[in-house]
Structure formats: structure tokens, C-alpha cells
Amino acid sequence: MASETKDERDRFLSTRWTNVYLPAAVRAKKRFQADADEVDRYFRSSHDHLYEEVNQIMSSEGMFTLTINLAAQIRGYMGPHLYARHPVRTVIANTTDTVARWFAKVADVYLNAVPYETELKEAIRGSIDDALLAGRGVGIVTKDEDLDVVTTRQVAIDDLLIDPDARCLADAQWIAVRHVEPTWIVKKRYKTGQADDPTKGLVYNSTSWDPESGINKENGQLLDMGDARFRGQTSELTTYYKIWTKFGSGLLHGRGGKNENKPAEFDMNREKGNRYRYMVIVPGHVKPLYEGDWPIPMHLDSDWPIGLLDFTPTRLGDKKDPMWPVSLMKLGLSHQKAIDILCTILLSDLRFKSRTVAGVLGEKAEDVKEALTNGDLHVAFNLDPTDGVTDIRQIFQLLELGEVSPQLIPTIDWHERKFGEITGLLPLLKGATPGSSGDTQMRSAMEASVRDRNSRSRLEDMNERCESFNSAAAKREFIALRLVCSAKEVESVVNEKLPPAPFKVKVALGLDVLTIGELKTFYPPAARYFDDPQEAEAVQQQLLGQDRAMIELAWSAANKESKTPALLRANVTQVSVEELWSDTAGLEAKDLARGYKVKIEAGSARREDWELLKDQAAFLMQEIGQRAAAMGDLNTYNRCADRVQQIMQIPRQDRIYMDVQLQSQQAEGAQKEEQEKMQQDFQRKAQLEIAKQDVKDRGSAQQIVLKGEIDSGLQGQRFAYERALDTPGGGGWR
Helix, strand or coil: CCCCCHHHHHHHHHHHHHHHHHHHHHHHCHHHHHHHHHHHHHHHCCCHHHHHHHCCCCCCCCCCCCCCCHHHHHHHHHHHHHCCCCCCEEEEECCCCHHHHHHHHHHHHHHHHHHHHHCHHHHHHHHHHHHHHCCCEEEEEEEECCCCEEEEEEECHHHEEECCCCCCHHHCCEEEEEEEEEHHHHHHHHCCCCCCCCCCCCCCCEECCECCCCECCCCCCECCCCCHHHCCCCCEEEEEEEEEECECECCCCCCCCCCCCCCCHHHHHHHCCCCCEEEEECCCCCCCCEEECCCCCHHHHCCCCEEEECCCCCCCCCCCCCCCCCCHHHHCHHHHHHHHHHHHHHHHHHHHHCCCEEEECCCCHHHHHHHHHCCCCCCCCCCCHHHCCCCHHHCEEEECCCCCCCCHHHHHHHHHHHHHHHHCCHHHHCCCCCCCCCCCCCCCHHHHHHHHHHHHHHHHHHHHHHHHHHHHHHHHHHHHHHHHCCHHHHHHHHCCCCCCCCEEEEEEECCEECCHHHHHHHCHHHCCEECCHHHHHHHHHHHHCCCHHHHHHHHHHCCCCCCCCCCEEEEEEECCHHHHHHHCCCCCHHHHHHHEEEEECCCCCCCCCHHHHHHHHHHHHHHHHHHHHHCCCHHHHHHHHHHHHHHCCCCHHHCCCCCHHHHHHHHHHHHHHHHHHHHHHHHHHHHHHHHHHHHHHHCCCCCEEEEEEECCCCCCEEEEEEECCCCCCCCCCC
């Protein structure tokens, strides 16, 4: 039994993680890591290593070896469609509580401001690259030590280890992230200056000359670093692991072998109850550099600080490594190798078949050889009939070497097509569908539509995965924002970007300023924020107008220690970030996760599809803009024109619009002319009615014929009234 000391316990803990847990995770990741390393070799460098492998069955000596980098094509085609811009994040409170809603607005501004300071899009871009090539991208929520902000950083997939017994991330009991930094930085970060300083005795375990020289890839154990030639010649690096666990420090679980020196029993008992632990372990060092609670307690939301981006699913039933997906590139790597070899054979065949082989007979051989190889465009020979040579073909002949194998190019095309079918990327983006060569002509608009829909469906699925990855990262940042950031740190980010703050009734009893939570018991009408300061002042007056008995009753309900309430004071103030932090101090991770919704605005994280935007611009102008112009609605037309010119990337100062003011003046002039015309018509009709009434009043005529001539401009009227000649006693007038 080991001595009952903390040093013994720390040594045992460090040894357990170095020799048991970490190596087990490395072995579980072995297949995935080997595939990722192989794909990386094909992506980053020439494929000469391939020809070294095939030399046993086909010698490449004297051949031009080709590298056809399909991995780069996958990244080149798919990456620009998936890379995120700075996404628009939205925080919504799932309640009508005014305090919660204002906190959501503050968090909204913060989460949309920080990505520009930390270049979040670069971290997301790196994670997408890892997902496309290696098979998985990783992001981790952390607090930037220099900027004092919460953000998401990329974790290289090579540095991630996951509990080998887990079938999915939710089942994992621990995760670890490898870091490699100069030893002096590690000492500075974790040095405590106390007697039990964990950095005492810390030595480098790798060098910048070979960063992995100190770690055995097979088992993760420390290698012999006794070679002094590295000292002083290169940067001394320390490889260490940040570990998050849900099963304590690991002393209560696992098997270390028969000779494992376990700590004392009272140390084992002390481990119980400390389920969620965070440790920093250096392989080979005698103690952890740090051990304590999670820096960001994401476990309160049943989550890890990391997020995973997979484009291919993992198989839970896989007994070997269910936690690790398969790379898209790895699935088609055999066809990548075949294409490299076949293209090399094709080039070599062309090189051989393109040579000019000539046969020359007799004494003229040297002259013919010199004439053919000196590069002259025109060559002439003297033939001597005395030698019996009357035709040059008698002494000179070209040897036909044959044509290039007709099967090579179709075979290369077949492998490229199969590679595209397996990965599902190249033929879709080139406009081909699985089972076609991509060279066949589309026979109908329906076929074109189907191909376009197929290509977009794959892209949409991958884009949705990227958006989910972004949304999950935003949610973790939101939770971490409230749990680990101070009000001063948040205020420095959002100070000039916030909308006008609401108002609150600040209530104090003696020297104690009541929080919103205490006000809910003491005086509920004041336990909220107000958009209107007058409404807050009304509540303030009501509170100050309460009699002493009501205040004492409320004081008693608030469970204050003293029996008699102190002097009551209340005033109206505008809410600061510090006061908001005080009023939301009781929020936990579960409250933040369930009480608020954090999402990415649809499409905001995606790169714009310019072809789609152009189609939208054409539709906008044809269906809305032109109709609006025909109806005289130039405001709507100009809005359509602005959007179209924005899509076409025309600078704002160069954009052209219809003159709404001129149209308004023209419309006013036409309206005025119409009103004057209507007034003139009214006056003429009135005169006509007066004339008719005058005729009726005379009453002596049995028949009056009204003849009127009205000129085209309605400028004059001439009326004639005639009395019938056969009317007795008529006496007409003309």
C-alpha cells in the first residue's frame, strides 16, 4: 500500500492517465488516424510514395510519375460552398419576463460582435476542411486569455481523443485535447509559486525539430529524450493533454495491471462526489499541472465543450471504433491510386510512342542522322545513281511504334466516375449524375432540373450540417458568456452596440440593494424592467406610498435576518450591464439552455450562390419591378432596382434609380389639369341647366327645339329656340 500522501496520489493519477486511459484512446482511434494521415499525404504532397509501394509489381524506373490530386479537387469544389461567413446569431428568450428578454438582447449583441474580433470564420473553415478530408471537424468553446471573450476555436482532429468505450459523444465519460507548446510557456501558465508547485521538475518531452519525438504513437508513452544534441539547438516543447471527465479523476475506474501501485483508501474515498473534473496531464510528469472543476461547466447542460462536424455517419454497432467516422476521400482512395498509376502509364506510353525511330542503310547513315537531329525545317540529300540508289526509301525508313492503348483513357474516365460516385462530390458539382460520364447531352428540361436538384440536395445536406455545427457553437458560447464572463468584460464588447437600455426601480433597504429575485417577494410590481421611464416612476411612487405595516409584512416574506426593516429608498435608473449581471446571477446552465433559444439566421453562415442570386434578381425585376413601374409605383421599382444592383455588386454611389420627385411633379401637374377641366365642365353644365329652366318658365310653347352647338374646346355655346309654326296664338321669338 502506498504512503498516504498527496504526492503519491498525484503520481498514481498521472501514471494512470499516461499508461492506461490515453493509450487506450489512441488505439481506438488508430484506424481513423491512419486513414486521415494517408489522405493528408495525398492532399499535401506528391504521390511518389505510391510508386514506391507499387514497385513490387510494376517498376516505375525511368517513368514520369504523375500526381492527380483529387483530394485537392474535393476541397476546391466543396469548400467554397461550405465555408461560413460571420453568421448572424439570434438569441430569443422563451418567456415574457422583461429581465430575461433584455439579457437575450445583450447576449445577441455580444455573440454577433465577438466573431469579428476572434475571426471565428477561420476556425469554422479549418473544421470544415478537416471534415472534408480527414472525416471530422472539431470546434471547442473557450475563453480567449488575451481578449477576455468567449469564442470557438478549431481543434485539429489529430489532437482529439475520446473515451474508447463510448459509442457516441453523449455516452463518453471523458475527452482529451492534446496541446504542444514551448516548455517555458507551460511553466508560466501553470506555475503556482507554492511549495507543491506542479511545474517543479517539468522537462520538455519533444522538440521543434521533431514535435512528436517524445511520444510513442502506438501507446502514447514518453520516449527516451536523453540525446543532448537537441538541447540549446531547438525550441524545447511540452506535449500535454487537457482532459474533461464525467467520472471523476479516474482513480475509481480502470485497471492498471497487477503491479499497479494504488493510492491509500482514504484518497479513494475522497474522489467520490467529484464527478466532473478537469485535469492537465503531461505524459511522464510526476503530477497533474492542474486539477479542478471544468473551466466552463457545460456538463450542467449535459454537454461537452467540443462540437463535432461529420459529413459521413458513424456506425454505433461497430465494435472497433464506433466513435470515428470514415473520410469521404478515404472511401475513394483506391480510385485515386488507380488514376495516378494509369495516368503515369499513359504519359510513359505517349513518350515511347512519340519517338521517331529511323533506319538508314549504307554510307549515308551519318549524313541522314545529322540532318534529322540538327533541327532544320527543310532537309535535302544528294543521291548517287552510280551506287544504284534512285529512291531515298532504299536507304531510309521510319519505324512505326503503334498507337497509344485505346483502353487507357476510357479506364481513367471510369475510375474518375467511380471516385465521384463514391464521394458524391465531383460528378454533382460538374453537372453529372451517378451512372453517367458527364459528357452526355441533356435531353430535356426535366433532366436538367433533376440533375440540378440532385446536386443541390447534397450541398444542402452538407450546408445543414455546417449550420447545425455553427448553431451548437453559438449555444455553447451563450452559456459560457453568462457563466465565466464578468459584467465588465461583456460591457467592453457591447457598450456602443446596444439599443437604448430599459429602466428599473432600484430599491434599497438600508445599505442592502434588493435584487430582482428579492423584489419578486418583497414588491413584485418592481421586479421587472420598464421600457417607459414614466411607468417605472409610477411604480416607484406606489412603492414609496406603502404604509409601514405592508413594508414589514413584505420584509418578513423576504426572509431577511433582521426583524425590523431599515429605511426604504427607491429611485428609477437605466439598467447597466453590471446590474443585469447582478439580476441574472442565479441563472445556471440548464436555465440558459432551456430558457433561451440560440440559432443561426437561415443562410447567414453560407457563402452566397451567385447564380441563384442572379436568378432571383431577374425574377424580382420581371415579376415585381416592371409591374410596379407600369402602375407608376416608382418607390417599389427603385427598391427592386437597388436589390438587383446590389446582387450585381454595383457600388452604391454608381447605382441608378428612377426620379421619384420628377414623377411626383408630373403627377401633380396632370392632376391639376384634370381638376381644372372638371371644373370647366361643371360650369358649362350649370349654364345649360339654367337655360333649360328659363325655357320651361315661359310655358307658352308646346314644342321647343333646343339646338346647341358646342365647339371641340367647349369654348362657346349657341342656343336656338324655335316655336312651332302651327301653334295657334303662338307669337314666337327667335
